[in-house]
Amino acid sequence: MKRIKKLAAAMLTAIMMMTMTVTAYAAGNCTLTVNVKSGEGVPTQTLKDQTINLYKLFDVTTSTSGETTNYAYTVNDTYKDTLAEALGIANTSTNDQFVKAVSGLKTETKDEVQKFANDFTAEALKKSLTATTNSGKLGNVNSYEFTGLDAGYYLVYVTGGKEIQSSLVTVDGTTNTVNLKTEAPSIEKKADKDTVEIGQVVKYTVTGSIPDTTGYDSYVYKIHDTLSNGLDFVNGEQGTIVTGNAVNVKVAFTETGITDGGTAPTEATLDTANKRIMNLDLSEWVRANQENNKGKAFTVTYYAKVNKDAEVTNNNKASLEYGNNPSDTTTTTPSEAKTNTYPLDILKKNAKNKRHHQQVWVDINQIV
The missing domain is CATH 2.60.40.740 (Immunoglobulin-like)
Structure with missing residues (x-):
């Protein structure tokens, strides 16, 4: 089943899932398909010469008890300082405080969640942070599939858009899809x-x-x-x-x-x-x-x-x-x-x- 969740919503779910029985997914066995922006009024788009960057903001670890598997969500240390800046909290905050900060974003409006995603991306670019993985420079295609991903919560950013417009997506054992929100520069x-x-x-x-x-x-x-x-x-x-x-x-x-x-x-x-x-x-x-x-x-x-x-x-x-x-x-x-x-x-x-x-x-x- 395809699912696209905003990170804030995902974090709310994550807190509850720590004590829930769920199906385990093998590490490095997830896929994510990224599609160009499309629809009425949008010029024909491709990913030609673009690079898609994935930043895994939160790691997912599992523990089993009998027939049940429990998930725990942990901030990725690679991006901890930048996440703290984007969320407006101290970089010395605990993992639980990071989870609460994200889950506390107002999910009823898109602006606050989108601002968080864009702020993180801006800081990541300024600091030249290395993405968890990237597509490399692409050819004349309108979608790209990442394979072999670990389960986690990812930020998707494509270089060279009209404006920073990052997408947040849950990646787990199912087939995952995200549709880009921004367009490449054009005339x-x-x-x-x-x-x-x-x-x-x-x-x-x-x-x-x-x-x-x-x-x-x-x-x-x-x-x-x-x-x-x-x-x-x-x-x-x-x-x-x-x-x-x-x-x-x-x-x-x-x-x-x-x-x-x-x-x-x-x-x-x-x-x-x-x-x-x-x-x-x-x-x-x-x-x-x-x-x-x-x-x-x-x-x-x-x-x-x-x-x-x-x-x-x-x-x-x-x-x-x-x-x-x-x-x-x-x-x-x-x-x-x-x-x-x-x-x-x-x-x-x-x-x-x-x-x-x-x-x-x-x-x-x-x-x-």
């Missing part, structure tokens, strides 16, 4: 027009949100955009030609009344060898907005002009590069701006110099 790119023609300027908007970088000494957050040969970056809606290796951008929070914790960049860098590749480094700006703006949505706007070389291709996409290790970052699946086709009247001359119009269809899905 979405959109064009301001459904149809375009050669010579027209398109405004692009990339939407992202400030990720939680708690516990990281450094954090990379870069947006990369590559245009097709049929588009050129320009400055502003008037289509001013770009000179040099920089293009104007505007970075702003989507909500009104938000105070920017830093100074947002006003220019993105163009690749010296290919002026259709744009790179915008928001790493410092993201870190500057950690105190009050974690999770807040923001937009990056910039412009491109459809040129006479518009061709059938499909590579106008923006991707996000992020991670706490500059030499080992994650790059998201590119977000593509979608638009429709449009009939253009292009003036041509025939062999006898007679002028006529030819209607040409340009598929902006493919040139942008």
Whole structure:
């Protein structure tokens, strides 16, 4: 039977179970399946390049008496000091005091239990505590199964989320499952027009949100955009030609009344060898907005002009590069701006110099 229990509820049960007859589970014989966040309104998620960390907060020991097995719950010494900080008790507290502190959390509201879990995770990250076990860097999957776990009470944390959002789960002899509550950083790119023609300027908007970088000494957050040969970056809606290796951008929070914790960049860098590749480094700006703006949505706007070389291709996409290790970052699946086709009247001359119009269809899905 699948069971997911919040740690606080589990501790209440634990106190009672110390004197109850239960079924024993073999040590190192438990499994836990971790699934990505999913559901209506949630972008397609995977665990690509992510690492799942498990912290066993409480050990479980058993003793038998005849046909009965009794369970006892003991705080894991590895995390005792950090647990004490998260619970607001002395690190010299007894095991019973730790159990009481957790069981005393208000389970009728999610906030206090979630705050405890997130506070522990933040401290664990700051102190670079080693997880009990981890998945290693994952491939393009949407779930991962841990096997060979000892029975216990675990905190589940996945690196690099939009915000710290740890899950608490009971792991025993049954098959256990936990569904992640947070999403990985992502961006979405959109064009301001459904149809375009050669010579027209398109405004692009990339939407992202400030990720939680708690516990990281450094954090990379870069947006990369590559245009097709049929588009050129320009400055502003008037289509001013770009000179040099920089293009104007505007970075702003989507909500009104938000105070920017830093100074947002006003220019993105163009690749010296290919002026259709744009790179915008928001790493410092993201870190500057950690105190009050974690999770807040923001937009990056910039412009491109459809040129006479518009061709059938499909590579106008923006991707996000992020991670706490500059030499080992994650790059998201590119977000593509979608638009429709449009009939253009292009003036041509025939062999006898007679002028006529030819209607040409340009598929902006493919040139942008």
